[in-house]
Amino acid sequence: MTTLSPVEGATAGNIARVLAYRRSRRSHHKLFGRARLFGHAWSVFTWLIAIVLFFPVFWMVLTAFKPEVSAYTVPPQIIFHPTLSEFAQVLSGGILKPFEHSAFVTAVSTAAVLVISFPAAYALSVRPVKRWRDTMFFFLTLKMLPPVAGIIPIYIVARNLHLLDNDWLLVILYVPMNLPIAVWMLRSFLLEVPREVLDAARVDGANVVTELTRVILPIVRPGIVATALICVIFSWNEFFFAVNLTATQAGTMPVFLVGFLTTEGLYWAKLCAASTLCCLPVILAGWIAQKHLVRGLALGAIK
Amino acid sequence: MGDTVTAPSRSTVERIRHVLDRRREGDSGGAGRRRWVRRLPLLPAFVYVIVVTQVPFIATIWYSFRSWNLLIPGSNHFTGLRSYQEVFADPTFLIAVINTVELTASAVIIAMLVGIGLAMLLNREFFGRGVVRTLLITPFLVMPVASALLWKTTMYDPLYGLLDFVLSPFGIHHVAWLSTFPMPAIVTILAWEWAPFMMLIVLAGLQSESLEVLEAAKVDGASTVQTFTRLTFPHIRPYVQLGVLLGSVYIIQAFGEIFMDTAGGPGTATTNLPYYLYEQVFNAYNVGVGAAAGVIVLIGTEIVAIFALRLVSSLIAGTAMIG
């Protein structure tokens, strides 16, 4: 029997790990008898917890269908006359433009983040630079200057560049906002690409481009989706910059939502209707792509 | 051994040797030009980030050495370190620091504990598991502003809120949560929002746990508790650490919830550092003090981060790949 060199051992370990991972995604824990009953109890408990934690969101959507007066009742009503009038008021308040602005800013900034973070992550994983640890730290510290501190300087710089109340300003600012986590996540995914495959490709004479498109991209595609989803979530929901740096022309969804808080008057049902509409795109995106999100936050390269 | 391996061609031999050499020798970085080729992909990210973030940052430092009150025209002049002195002399600043630590620690710890619990529950196969997971990740997807307003109005209202309704059979009636228990109220909202994030990270860790090892433990007669403490938890510990690190970075900056729900109060009970900065910049319109406070916060956070990263450096220690 040949003793394995460290490389061989690591490779064997990798293969074993891959196999184990694949197996763990399938169903397991076949139980019998009393263990099964115990298992059912846990399932019920899990369902209960899920319902409790989801309840505020459910309540928000429910309240959106109530006429204003029914939203302020004791006890809170579950049975009531549902109405679409609150939604109508929200929609007539002009939701289309903020939606466009949010969509534009989110799509473009996410694309930009992916485009510049992917090479950066590549340079920190597949062919790492020498001081990759410091570089990771640098990216992380980007998130540490509170936006509030820099808002006036940013405002003044933007004013001088005539970028105030402009979608592009938000795009420009959201990229460094999401870059650290994008780099971090993409790097972890790139680390999962098995060395052997890369080496084999190089042995085959692949240059960087082929290596990228034929070897790396297929493997990390779910990771890219997950990273994109995280960026979409944070960009769509961002409030502070949007509210302070946009006005009539480039307001995004959070800004639109907050406009429904009136100084006097009842507004809960309207607010819930507006909230439901504003949160819906991201909630749907998250629901549809949740498998990727689960994998995405896996960061499975932590060995 | 009986294998037949045909001798590879000369160029293939070269390439194989080249690849294996590099791998054996480790990441030496290579000579100058190769090092720069490796750095090239980093450049776009670096350049962009430096231009977009450092320019405002330098502007912030610039303004921190001046005293400019937006509402008083002609007040923009150089004052040296006076703005910094004002920040340190302001008792609210210290309160904001303490509140920030309290808020962040509480929210992160609670979110992580809940997240671990949820991940353990989700790690089994059961009926409707996908639906449950969908329900559980939703709080993270909801807009923070929307959730802050939702909690302020429909949950925490002393008369019409759900909490009041649910707790009144137990005799807890008409409690104004946001003014009587402001910090726990805000921590609850933050923990509710971030628990799914923690859950997903820990779930990934749990799912990467090798089944063979778990089955072997069961065969050996280990109890559930023993399996958890000796096997599972050490395995997910790096994931937990990562979740705590990332969650802290985001929750330290929590602003929307406090802005919408408590306006930093009552008094200064929930004024954290971002909100304190907001008050300086948009209430006092004191750009100099706001900028100085921002610089101080940045330096403080970086010092904390250096220590924190040392602690979790084991996370990224073993993951450098040899190329």
Next chain:
Amino acid sequence: MSVCLSAPGMSKTYSRYELTLVVKEAFVVRKRMSGRSRFLRRGVALTAIVTMAATGAVFSSGATSAQPKQAKAASVTIRVAVVSTPQVTEVEQLLPDFYKMYPNIKVAIDTLPEDTERAIIETDIATQANEFNAVMISNYETPMWAKNHWLVDLSKNFIASDPGYHVSDLIKPIAQSLMSGGELYGVPFTGESSFVMYNKSMLKAAGLTMPLHPTWTQIAAMAAKLNNPSKGVSGICLRGEPGWGENLAPLDTVINTFGGSWFNMKWVPQLTSPADEQAVNFYVKLLRTYGEPGAAADGVNECLQYYDSNKTAIWYDSTAVAPEIAVDAPSVYANTGYAFAPTGPSGRASGWQYVWSFSIASGTPNQKATWDFISWMTSKQLISEAAQKFGWAAVPGGNRTSTYVNPKYQKVATYGPITLASMEAARPDDPTVHPVPYTGIQFVAIPEFINLGNEVSEQISAAIAGRESVATALSISQQDALTSVSENGL
């Protein structure tokens, strides 16, 4: 067994295993690639096309640069920043009428809640970013900003040549609050003072009658009798929410009428003076004993809810909320009585004065079009249009005398006469018993007041919540005021 790979100058040994691994993987990789590469290529191409198309579509419809448009022969867009009040929301629905009158003017409105919008407007005006042609501010900012030359003189530039505006119809004290040097720098959209609203049947059931000019002592006694926590009814509802325009508004009127003030003639803060302490103690105690639950976080909206659902008997607040009650809870509205703002030991009339107004920012283009818009917003015509569409009870009030003498308005607005009388009795130039160096009834017209007021209101709110004593709250507030004075050289 090992294979020796040698080349000139180098001799290394690789195990057979390493070799086979690498070579095998190369084959495996190759096999996998051929089937999937086509799919991959198609997928990438499709994604790219869709992304570009989507971006192009959205881009072309949405994002425009924020350069102010120069006046073309065709149309002009003016940008207005407004605070989200119910009257504003109403009037926005009347915009089609404006467009009929002025087909060349397009109006883009930025609506946000008060504090946020204020911050944006102040930043814009103070840095002269000229993001907005017109801004909705108040009688707090207008005189100060006029002095800074940040606003356009409306009297000279527009009103003088616009007799159709009927400037003399504006309620005098309201208009005066927007003047600087005798010239109007803002036009009033809604004006208000403060008064007492009470639930007539609750008072009747308790055998009480509300005098037309009550004192605070009387109010406190009535609140004590009407307070019924077991039924969830509070004797009185007052604002406790932190904010210089929230709990400080009613509190300042109480301070004034008890003989206190913010500063004396030498700009020494008076927050710990006996009169101030007495007033604040009174307010906080009244709220804690007979006030609504959770008062420390209650602003106008919360009190409105309580009042609308008959959960409070007496409510001292803005005259502008009465129309809200009319709309939200007509039965409660029909049962509401009114009294003037309560007075303290000094007997001085204490109703506050607050005006939402529109001003034109200096240095912005298209000022004539902007004037067209804001004059329409504050015109008689708009009021009658609003009356037609929403009913007289819901028109923007408190700016024009003609509204109050209109019989149709008088029929629906039972609060009309007392509102007008309260507004006309307000004297912001002379708000307190003893002379003071500042103007403003429920605020102090200095730029620092936003911050100082917020800090003090936080302390007051904490005292109302019972987290600290009134004495502590006031001593901290006094300290804040002293710091403010010294920092800003008052």
